[in-house]
Amino acid sequence: MKIVLLDVDTVTNGDVSLAPIERLGEVVGYPLLPPEKVAAAIGDADAVVCNKTELSAEVIAACENLKFIGVFATGYNNIDLAAAKARGITVCNVPGYSTDAVAQHVFAMVLSLAGSLAAYDRSVHAGDWVREKRFTYFPYPLHELAGKTLGIFGCGAIGKKVAAIGRAFGMDILVSTRTPAHCPGETCCTPDELFAAADVLTFHCPLTPETRGIINRRTLSLMKPTALLINTARGGIMDEVAVADALHAGVIAGAGIDVQVKEPMAADNPLLTAPHCILTPHIAWAPFETRVRLIDRVAENLSAFQNGNPINTVI
Structure with a gap:
């Protein structure tokens, strides 16, 4: 499974390991990208995880292989849920981590x-x-x-x-x-x-x-x-x-x-x-321990999806 991680620099400065996710497939990570570059970055992905990057209907439509969208967050208003649902894409968030x-x-x-x-x-x-x-x-x-x-x-x-x-x-x-x-x-x-x-x-x-x-x-x-x-x-x-x-x-x-x-x-x-x-610069959620927990739970969401038993599903 090809897993693309977007805006990785919003969840780690290198202090928090992405290994729990990297164990689940071929992982490619990007820092915060301009909106016009997102579709190309995730075009062949099976799974995408993002924080605040917008995944619009147009971006989702350009990703033929996409089956899973995860968010490094509890909120998911940056995801076009209607477009994801129409494609049968599973969307998962991480409630309660912060x-x-x-x-x-x-x-x-x-x-x-x-x-x-x-x-x-x-x-x-x-x-x-x-x-x-x-x-x-x-x-x-x-x-x-x-x-x-x-x-x-x-x-x-x-x-x-x-x-x-x-x-x-x-x-x-x-x-x-x-x-x-x-x-x-x-x-x-x-x-x-x-x-x-x-x-x-x-x-x-x-x-x-x-x-x-x-x-x-x-x-x-x-x-x-x-x-x-x-x-x-x-x-x-x-x-x-x-x-x-x-x-x-x-x-x-x-x-x-x-x-x-x-x-x-x-x-x-x-x-x-x-x-x-x-x-303060939107850091209430961001202590080290919280971000470790966030990465672990994103990995749990993706692993559960891979095993056919998705958890924390939004749709």
Whole structure:
């Protein structure tokens, strides 16, 4: 079986081995390719695995031998599922591989913002502590998480993990979800109620017509001026200009943003100059251990397909 791996450089810098996949056939790997070169790269492949590369109906139609499409991800909106289904191509994703990693990243951002860690680090490195007469100084805000309300938009695996960690800090949990029955024991509310009540508001939802732009000027205006906003979900759920303006105006106290509408980030993105805003380059999912797990599960998906018992099928 000829297996073509696309955008390999989005899952490994050479630190994570592709051997689990390489054992399954003749493997050819490519870094991120321009869209016009994708069809030629996979034209004779029996199996293709990609991360964010778009596999359109036209690209799929050009691949006569293609029988399997895997994604190095949970999301698969870059695959034309209708075209794959029409061809009888099996499509598999990798659910749940990054749950712990994303929840960890959420609290890395929350703790940094709640403790003004970036500001204190810059201050100490600038010599402020050396010049200080007291043993300590605290010009920047410092807040405990205990007793604060953690608002979680979306209550899938990641949302549930975030809730568990929040409880360990003594936080009160409030959830907004389309499926309250899947979150037994949680206090659920409407999205507007969540924006208004949360001291920390974090999003764990897919990008859908309903969630697109849900973080906007109106919903931000509902938030407490002391509240923190965390987005590790999808860039498209927020209006970046509205978030930046809210930070400049003190409508909210801080934000931690791991995803953008346009990725890589645009040079004129207003969040780059917004105060009290931690920005990371879509890495919440990407710890070493998580990427090892991802490669292993992609290999498991492909091996199961080869054995006639496909798993984690989207179609």
